[in-house]
Amino acid sequence: MTLRRALHFVFKVGDRAKTATFYRDVLGMKVLRHEEFEEGCKATCNGPYDGKWSKTMVGFGPEDDHFVAELTYNYGVGEYQLGNDFLGLTVQSSRAVSNARHLGWPLTEVGEALYLTQAPGGYPFYLVDKEQPPNDPVQKVSLGVSNLQRSTHYWTTLLGMKVMDKNEEKKSVLMGFADTQCKLELREIAGVLDHGTAFGRIAFSCPREQLPDLEAVMKKENQKILTPLVSLDTPGKATVEVVILADPDGHEICFVGDEAFRQLSVMDPRGNDLLDKAMAEDKSNEWFAKHNRQKAAA
Template sequence: MSSETSLQESTSDDRRFLHFTMKITDRLATKKFFCNILGMKILRHEEMDSGCSARCNGDFDSPWSKTMAGYGNENSFFALELNYNYDVQGYEYGNDFSSVTIYNRQAVSNARQYLDKKFIEIDNKQSITIHSPDGHRFILIDEDVQPGDDPVRCLSLNVSNLKTSIDYYTRLLKMKINENESNDNHIKLYYGLKTTQQSKVKTKSGFLVDNQCQLELIEVKHSIDRGTGYGRKAFSCPKNDVELIENVIEKEGHDILIPAMELGGFLGFNKEKIVILSDPDGHEICFVGEENYFKGCEADPDAEKKFYKGLENKPDDPNKYLIGEDKSTKQQDKQ
C-alpha cells in the first residue's frame, strides 16, 4: 500500500483505528478493572510534568499520566488510553460515549465471578454489560475471536444527526460502511479490510489493517453533551495524509482543534505528525503519521512497573478540584 497517494486517490486501506482516550480518576481501581476483569495488559505508561500541547489529557496544564491498555501491541490491537490528571478529582460525563464491545469469554466469566454487582447493568446468556469505575460502559460478548484477532470489536459513540455524521466520516475521512451491521438508527464504519480469512494485511510501516475495531455511530436525536470527561479517538495514516486531511476539513468549513503539528520525540524517536479535528457533534479525532508512531507504540516490558512507580510519585492532592475542565482547574491558576 502506497503512502504517497493523495487523499482523493486513497482507498483508506492504509489507515488504522488505534485507540480511544478515557479520563479516569482512580488509577489502581481502573487498572484492576482493565487487567483483572477484561484481561487486558498494561502496554505503556508515561508520567508527564505538564499538560500536553495537543491536549491529549484535556484542557489542563497540570501533571498527568497516560496508561495504554489492550490485548496486544497497538500496531495490531485496539487500545484504550487511560488519562489521569493529578489536579482533577472528578469529571462530568455527558451522553457522547456509548460503549466498547469486546468478544472474550474469559472476560465475561471474570465479570460474573469477581465484579461488584453495582457495576453490572445487564446480564444474559449471550453477553454482559458492565461499567468501569468511572462509568464507561463495556459490552462483553460470551464468544472468543479467532486466535491472534483483536477481541475489541467496536467503539460506539452517540451522534445527533446520523446523516450528517455519515457524510463527515465517509466522504471527508474516507471511512467505509459495514452495510451488514448498519440500519437507519446506527451505522458501523471501518478502515482497512474486512475479510473472513486469517489474512494479515499490513501497511508499509507494519500496522495491521484487516478486521480492525469498528466505529459505531448511534443517532440519539438530541444534542450531544460531551461534559468534561469526553474522550478522543485516534487513527494512524501515512504522514503525507495528515495535512491533506487537514486541508479537506478546512475547505469544508469543519472545526480543526489543533492544526498539523509535530509531537513527541521522546526516547530518541522522531516526532510524530498529528492533526486534531472535531466532528459535527464535537467528538475529537486525531490522525497521526504512522511512520514514526509505529516506532513508539510497541509494548514496553516494564510498563506495569512504571505504572506502580507512578502511583508512588505524587500522592493524592486533598485540594483537587471536584469537577474539571474550566479555567479554574488549570495549574497556572492554582499557583
C-alpha cells in the same frame, strides 16, 4: 484509504488504581506502555489541563495490530462528568465475563451472550460472552450523534471510512477502514448531545504524507480543526505529528503519522511496573485528605 487504521480511544480517569483493576483484572488487558508528563499536552491529549499527567496504554496485544485504550490521568482531578457522547466499547471475551463474576464486578445481561458493565468513572463496556478471538477482541467503539446522515457523510466522504452495516431500526451505522480492524458505530440519539467533561477522543493513523492533505480537506469543507498539524514529543521516544479534528457533533478525532507512531508505540516490557510505581508514588489523594480538601471534579 486502507492504509489508515484505528488505534485507540482516550479515556480520562479520576481513580487510576480502580481503573487499573478494571482493565488488567476484569478485561484481562496488558499495560503496553506508561508515560509521565510534567505539563499539559500541546494537542490537549489530557484534556484542557496544564498540570502533571500520565498516559497509560492498555490492550490485548501490541498497538500495531490491536485497538487499545489510552488512559489519561490528571493528578489534580478526581472525577469527570459523563455526557451521552460515548455509548460504549464492545469486547468479545468470555474470560472477561468470568473475571467480572469472580471479582464481583457488576454485570447486567442486556442480550444473548451480551453483558453491560462499567469502567470506573461510568464508561459503558459491552462484553460478548464468547471465546476471545485469536486476533483483536475489541470489536467496536460506539458514539452518539445528533444527525446520522450528516455524520455518516463526514466519516465516509471526508475521512474515507466505508460503511459495513446499517440498522434503520436502531438508527445506527457501522463503519471502518478495514474488516480486520475495530469498527466505529455511530448511533443517532434523541435530544441534545452532551460531551460532559469526560469527553474522549478516537485516534487513527495514516501515512505521514496524508496529514497535510487531510488538514487541507477540512479547511476547504469548513470543518473544525482543533489542533493544526503539530509535532508531539514523548521523553526518550519518537516524535509524532498529529492533526486533531472535530466531527459535526464535536467528537474529537486524532490522526497521527503512522511511521513515527509505530516507533513510539512499541510495547515497553516495563509498562506494568512503571504504572505500579507511579501509583505507589502518587500521594495526591493523601495530600488532599490531609488538607481536608477534595480533589477537583472537572
